[in-house]
Amino acid sequence: MLECSLAVDIGASSGKMLVGYIKNGKLRLQEVHRFENRLIKRDKHFCWDLQSLFSEIVTGIHASRDQGFVPQSIGIDTWAVDFVLLGENDELLTDAVSYRDPRTDGMMEEVFQQISKERLYLETGIQFQKFNTIYQLYYLKKNHPEILDKAKSFLMIPDYLNYLLTGNKTNEYTNATSTQLVNAFTKKWDRELLDQLGINKEMFQEILPPKSTLGNLKPELSREFGFDMKVLLPATHDTGSAVVSVPESNDTIYISSGTWSLIGVENNFPICVTKALDYNFTNEGGIDYRFRFLKNIMGLWMIQEVKRNYHNRYTFADFAEMADQVDDFHSTVNVDDDRFLKPKNMIEEIQKYCRETNQTVPETSGEVAKCVFDSLSVSYQTAIDQIEEVYEKEFKKINVIGGGSQNEMLNQLIADTTQKEVIAGPFEATAIGNLASQLISLGEIENLNEARQIVKNSFEMKVFRSKNKTEGLK
Template identity: 60%
Template sequence: MIDCLAVDIGASSGRVILGSLQNDRIDLEEIHRFENGMVEKNGQFCWELNRLFEEIKIGIKKCRDLAVQPVSIGIDTWAVDFVLLDEQDQLLTEAVAYRDPRTNGIMEEVDEIISREDLYAKTGIQFLTFNTIYQLYSLKKNHPEILRKAKSFLLIPDYLHFLLTGKKVNEYTNATTTQLVNASTKEWDQDIITKLGFPLEMFQEIQKPKTNLGGLKKELNEEFGFDMEVILPATHDTGSAVIAVPEVEPTIYLSSGTWSLMGVENHFPICSPKALSYNFTNEGGIDGRFRVLKNIMGLWILQEIRRNFENRYSFAELAELAKTSGINSIIDVEDDRFLKPDHMVEEIQAYCQETKQTIPETPGEIAKCIFISLAERYKQVALELEKLFGNTYQKINIIGGGAQNAYLNQLVADGTKKEVHVGPVEATTIGNLVAQYIALGGIENIDQARTIIKDSFTVDKYSPKSNEEVESYEC
């Protein structure tokens, strides 16, 4: 049996999960769960990295208390956000969150230096206002003294791995989301970095998933009472999640959570004008693969309306209320106005009023508006993927926490006219563990891993209803 720890941290919570591989089966046990979220510091929305690291340490100590000694540990988080360290490895910046408005208007300024066509041809990355490239340019514009002092650039999981090991690297899958990595060479694009005036020396050597960084720092070894290897998973949480799609044949995947990531795994990047016109991204994956996908706002919108309603309704209750609602208004879930509005419910209502649709009023109507809007966007992206690849896909695999929403799953099946396979829910954690198991020799390769995942975890299926049974939307 091989025991490994996967640390999976999302925008609202984090988990330390023990994964046990034995007899071609993976079993999961939650060791520690903790909250995460943005806090306001000096007028900016930031992540509490020191607290998150303390939560990771608590999870490791709980293993000790359970008399479990994992062989290795790996950390995955969301993408694009980073910290800068000075020559003494001290933080120069807070970990500013991607929803902070500091990048407003920055994309257009970068366009004046490097055209979108040239930037996309080099990186193949989707244009999003909060990409690392725009965060860094905002810092250069408003706080150039910080960049002048910067000696190390570390994305969030890179920094957490540094705290464990004392070693500074930039992991490949997360590095690609910065829009600063060349899709062909899989290395930092020095031309882009130089043109934008970023210090080239602050970027670390890019390391691929499955890289073993070695053991824990001595003081942590002593604190925990045992040592373990620190192995890089795909540190971008979607990169780990896609590893756990239980399919060997090509399929459309939808990683459903705070963000929805919908795409196809490919063995080379597609940086063509057609891919640019669809604004698809070519994020790095394990074993040199690429995740050709679209970032969609996702269940963040639903999370925010729950907050607006003071969390009086669970996700399941909102889905039930939505089922009985007659409203069919839809919103553009990718509109930046929904990235971090002051009040999500009011923003949705304003959008429907501006587009001359029925204004949702009740919790059920607002929830249904979100659900059918997401399903409509998934349908559009599925069609774009098929046009881009010149292929017709027979099914969609939904993974991640959002896969637990049966109402949305059925809407996706109805809208796309495809069979929808759902699960595993813990895809990110499983993909994190798989990278460690392969590095340790417990699993041979990704194909074997996906067969094991298919046998270890339940997958539900949803078939599309007939046209007569499916509701129509207002627009």
């Protein structure tokens, strides 16, 4: 039996569990379990099925043992902003309502009537998105105040899953920052904001940073698995873990490419300046209290939905190939338009947008795919221009990590559009970063710099350069 650490990486459409260990100075990975994650409808809201997700985690722990591994530790990362509230007896008072649910429509504007947009940004440094936790909580305050009055514990999705493993409650730092309720400078819950909004501040837990030890498994789980292990906190925000996998460089912008595209740079301090506010950049917390200065852009969600609209007749590789074969089609959409957040039919919404903006309407599957990929590359270029303006410097390279790093057509398109060198990989960036944090906590890796060097030496990365010297899509 091989000792290892176990990473649980859950995204908006699927989850996976990978074991990792150091051998001959390299990080070795093996996937032991994969599962689907989908929204369910409860009481007219789109919700996550947390009991199903926890059941899959239990199945994955068993699978790791069945495949010859003995995990010494486990760490969980998920998407951001969503949460549950627990009552006095730790009963669930709320479902885990998804950020894609329309309940927050109009809530951001109502919050601005009580707290100015400028103050919110200068104190928290967080990008304005209508589904941020602050607006979800304000919805409850306005429509179900009795729930907030009863709430004794606020737990974000990975916090709750960790609670089910250990019985211990905490709010992990990187995910907590996404709520738009953590002061960027004190790194604690902003109690003045909570008081001003009338939100029960006593339900929030102590904020612990990545690499903290939450505890061991509940005794009944240890007996079920036949072994015990530590539950450690990686950066529980999946992008926070992914960025751990990006080799440090002063001239590299990263794109964490998955359901969402997170494009930005790592910083040692928050950039809460007017220009960053104007461009709606965020300063999310990272490992070692670093900051991820980035913009959250609609990502491969659009092509995922297009795939579903075509009844999964085509693979993602098919869409890339079909788009690459389309020459004379150049319509693009604003990928950050709220209409693409959860439309009834993504293809029809794309077509409608093109029709409304007097562009050629995509009809074939290849044209639809090309429209999505071209639109993403244009949004990346815009964000890069804004980053370079704020930093007053040019960045030479782009490191694409995550699932999108496997899309060679899109990587080449990014290189052609931006006229920058694109480095693709590592593919499993989030799980790798999750594991790296655990291994640092366990003392098997000394620090973040060593972790990044190990990642660089362990995984092959592909380089894309512009095939033309002309200016790309604008």
